[in-house]
Amino acid sequence: xxxxxxxxxKEILGLNRRNQExxxxxxxxxxxxxxxxxxxxxxxxxxxxxxxPEVYKLIRTKKQLEFLDWESLPKSFVIKPNQGTGGNGxxxxxxxxxxxxxxxxxxGTTMTKRDILLHIENILEGRFSMGAKNDIAIIEERIxxxxxxxQYSYRGVPDIRIICFNLVPVMxxxxxxxxxxxxxxxxxxxxxxxxxxxxxxxxxxSMHMKPNSIFSDTYELIDSTIDLKENKQLSGVQIPEWxxxxxxxxxCQKVSKLGYIGVDIALDAEKGPVVFEINARPGLGIQVANxxxxxxxxxxxxxxxxxxxKHGIRVAKNLFGGEVEESIEAISGRKVLNITEKIxxxxxxxDISRLERYKDTKRQLVKAYMDTGVTTSRIDxxxxxxxxxxxxxxxxxxxxxxxxxxSFKEAQEYxxxxxxxxxxxxxxxxxxxxxxxxxxKVRPVFDIPIKISDKIKITEFISTETTxxxxxxxxxxxxxxxxxxxxxxxx
Amino acid sequence: xxxxxxxxxxxxxxxxxxxxxxxxxxxxxxxxxxxxxRYIFGNKTYGIYAPIVLxxxxxxxxxxxxxAITLMVILTSLLSYSVLKKIRMHYITRIAxxxxxxxxxxxxxxxxxxxxxxxxxxxSNIPPLAFISIAAxxxxxxxxxxxxxxxxxxxxxxxxxxxxxxxxxVITRDIISSFVLNNLWIVPLLAVFNVLLGMFKGLxxxxxxxxxxxxxxxxxx
Numbered sequence: 001x002x003x004x005x006x007x008x009x010k011e012i013l014g015l016n017r018r019n020q021e022x023x024x025x026x027x028x029x030x031x032x033x034x035x036x037x038x039x040x041x042x043x044x045x046x047x048x049x050x051x052x053p054e055v056y057k058l059i060r061t062k063k064q065l066e067f068l069d070w071e072s073l074p075k076s077f078v079i080k081p082n083q084g085t086g087g088n089g090x091x092x093x094x095x096x097x098x099x100x101x102x103x104x105x106x107x108g109t110t111m112t113k114r115d116i117l118l119h120i121e122n123i124l125e126g127r128f129s130m131g132a133k134n135d136i137a138i139i140e141e142r143i144x145x146x147x148x149x150x151q152y153s154y155r156g157v158p159d160i161r162i163i164c165f166n167l168v169p170v171m172x173x174x175x176x177x178x179x180x181x182x183x184x185x186x187x188x189x190x191x192x193x194x195x196x197x198x199x200x201x202x203x204x205x206s207m208h209m210k211p212n213s214i215f216s217d218t219y220e221l222i223d224s225t226i227d228l229k230e231n232k233q234l235s236g237v238q239i240p241e242w243x244x245x246x247x248x249x250x251x252c253q254k255v256s257k258l259g260y261i262g263v264d265i266a267l268d269a270e271k272g273p274v275v276f277e278i279n280a281r282p283g284l285g286i287q288v289a290n291x292x293x294x295x296x297x298x299x300x301x302x303x304x305x306x307x308x309x310k311h312g313i314r315v316a317k318n319l320f321g322g323e324v325e326e327s328i329e330a331i332s333g334r335k336v337l338n339i340t341e342k343i344x345x346x347x348x349x350x351d352i353s354r355l356e357r358y359k360d361t362k363r364q365l366v367k368a369y370m371d372t373g374v375t376t377s378r379i380d381x382x383x384x385x386x387x388x389x390x391x392x393x394x395x396x397x398x399x400x401x402x403x404x405x406x407s408f409k410e411a412q413e414y415x416x417x418x419x420x421x422x423x424x425x426x427x428x429x430x431x432x433x434x435x436x437x438x439x440x441k442v443r444p445v446f447d448i449p450i451k452i453s454d455k456i457k458i459t460e461f462i463s464t465e466t467t468x469x470x471x472x473x474x475x476x477x478x479x480x481x482x483x484x485x486x487x488x489x490x491x
Numbered sequence: 492x493x494x495x496x497x498x499x500x501x502x503x504x505x506x507x508x509x510x511x512x513x514x515x516x517x518x519x520x521x522x523x524x525x526x527x528x529r530y531i532f533g534n535k536t537y538g539i540y541a542p543i544v545l546x547x548x549x550x551x552x553x554x555x556x557x558x559a560i561t562l563m564v565i566l567t568s569l570l571s572y573s574v575l576k577k578i579r580m581h582y583i584t585r586i587a588x589x590x591x592x593x594x595x596x597x598x599x600x601x602x603x604x605x606x607x608x609x610x611x612x613x614x615s616n617i618p619p620l621a622f623i624s625i626a627a628x629x630x631x632x633x634x635x636x637x638x639x640x641x642x643x644x645x646x647x648x649x650x651x652x653x654x655x656x657x658x659x660x661v662i663t664r665d666i667i668s669s670f671v672l673n674n675l676w677i678v679p680l681l682a683v684f685n686v687l688l689g690m691f692k693g694l695x696x697x698x699x700x701x702x703x704x705x706x707x708x709x710x711x712x
Contacts (some may be wrong), residue, residue: 008694012702012704015533017694020690051538086639088639128638218700219701245534284698285701288704
């Protein structure tokens with residue numbers, strides 16, 4: 001428990017650190033004031049040609065409300081408080097009942113003109129706003145959800161939250177309205193949050209707030225939607241226009257001058273990406289949806305000089321991509337390895353029992369090639385010499401085994417003959433017959449500890465002398481059990 | 492009579508009563524308890540004022556009596572608000588009506604206690620301001636209920652009560668209050684402690700449970 005706490009403390013961003021290290025120093029009060037005010041935000045983003053929902057009416061006073069021209073409103077619209085927080089006070093109307101002053105809500109119920117007037121009055125009185133000051137009610141366009149995301153949500157509008165810092169998109173999630181959340185994409189009301197791989201825009205882990213938890217904000221990981229007619233698997237969904245969305249989020253950051261920002265974007269079926277709002281204090285639940293900590297990501301890019309939006313996206317994709325692989329690992333129980341991976345090879349003198357505890361153990365970082373065409377892994381003899389197997393090679397040379405054989409049978413005979421002598425050797429584990437440069441050879445086999453994909457394991461290596469080798473280490477089938485090989489990242 | 496240090500004696504000689512001094516010290520201690528609860532444990536309260544007033548009120552009413560009144564205040568507020576919300580009326584008038592109903596209910600509650608004791612002591616020795624302080628909780632409770640949700644408000648209420656109980660426990664220990672009263676240098680030390688706590692960036696206990704990466708933990712196992 002204590003270890004886990006300390007480990008996660010290094011990775012997870014908590015509220016204390018978010019406020020002290022990111023919100024306060026990087027978000028100036030003037031920018032925060034813009035983010036907290038939807039009207040200012042819309043104006044600012046419009047200048048940069050970033051799309052926001054179209055405003056139909058702004059109601060500042062009860063007098064204006066009295067004279068509201070209801071006829072001029074389209075059938076579907078949204079009412080929002082200008083300075084609302086956490087999605088409070090937002091009301092969506094899908095359509096109007098024919099011949100009646102009644103509007104239909106996402107859950108099928110209707111609201112009369114009188115009810116809506118009362119709701120707007122509440123907004124004007126500041127019931128849903130920060131600091132409970134008087135507020136402005138915004139009547140704006142209802143977003144028509146992109147058909148792909150529509151399949152995963154219950155009625156309301158799903159949105160994508162992208163957290164950016166220092167002009168780099170750091171983490172993203174998709175919020176899907178559910179029946180429980182009453183069609184809103186608000187996590188606290190019961191919406192589903194799905195992590196998104198920054199590199200590919202593919203969804204990874206998903207979570208929602210436990211419905212009957214005593215504590216109001218306990219999250220639970222889930223695999224599929226929860227209350228649709230036909231529930232769907234949530235991971236592996238490709239978010240449309242992903243690079244464009246990242247670009248829009250960074251543009252919002254640039255124009256708002258918020259160093260640490262959360263940008264909420266919805267995908268409209270006709271207009272494409274539309275920015276809902278920008279957030280100067282984005283919540284931290286996004287870490288659970290991505291099963292990744294924000295702290296180390298933010299620390300990694302704190303001192304990086306980003307030249308522009310494209311550069312920021314490149315940095316993000318290189319540094320924070322790969323969540324999809326982790327997700328595959330969670331589903332299949334297998335880790336994903338690139339076809340070439342950098343691995344550590346430990347020195348022969350290293351104390352195996354202490355490898356994990358001591359970072360200063362003598363080791364070499366080398367490139368390894370994953371080759372399912374060979375059974376046993378192979379190591380270049382020169383590398384083996386460097387890590388302390390020079391005497392083992394000398395010992396092997398004293399056996400006077402011919403350099404090449406005409407058949408495997410002949411090679412096996414030699415192996416059998418020298419079996420006892422090899423058994424006495426401290427370093428040579430056994431002899432193996434291999435085909436090298438088109439010739440059948442007998443070579444020594446060593447047990448060498450390596451660290452691959454964060455795991456230390458003792459691996460059997462055949463020492464080879466071939467010059468026709470891509471990497472000094474080749475990992476064979478025997479050591480690739482439990483891994484999936486990603487062939488997209490080559491040399 | 493408690494023996495007092497020179498500084499304490501000097502302050503008392505300046506015309507400040509010992510009770511005032513004790514309340515001031517209690518305020519500092521409970522305020523620090525609230526800071527610790529918020530920034531180390533992540534416990535939400537109705538600001539800092541409510542738990543301080545509640546803890547001091549409990550120290551006058553006694554914990555059992557205090558909690559019983561708190562329960563009455565919350566239940567009455569909840570009931571009266573649920574009824575009043577159906578009537579189209581202005582916010583302040585609704586809260587005012589709530590207070591009137593609350594005072595009537597509390598009077599009946601005190602009569603009940605007086606006649607049937609209900610396991611609680613007689614209330615004649617309790618200063619009336621303590622009751623009002625607890626009744627003020629209604630305002631905080633209803634405000635959050637309207638702005639957020641009943642669940643959020645109840646959770647914050649519980650957080651406030653827990654912190655108030657801890658505060659009550661600390662300030663009602665004679666050993667602690669007499670020690671601080673005789674060692675007033677602790678008070679500025681509490682301020683220094685709060686400044687340091689204000690710079691604390693570590694994970695709150697609640698954050699750890701909320702944001703811990705469970706899938707990652709399992710994979711590592």
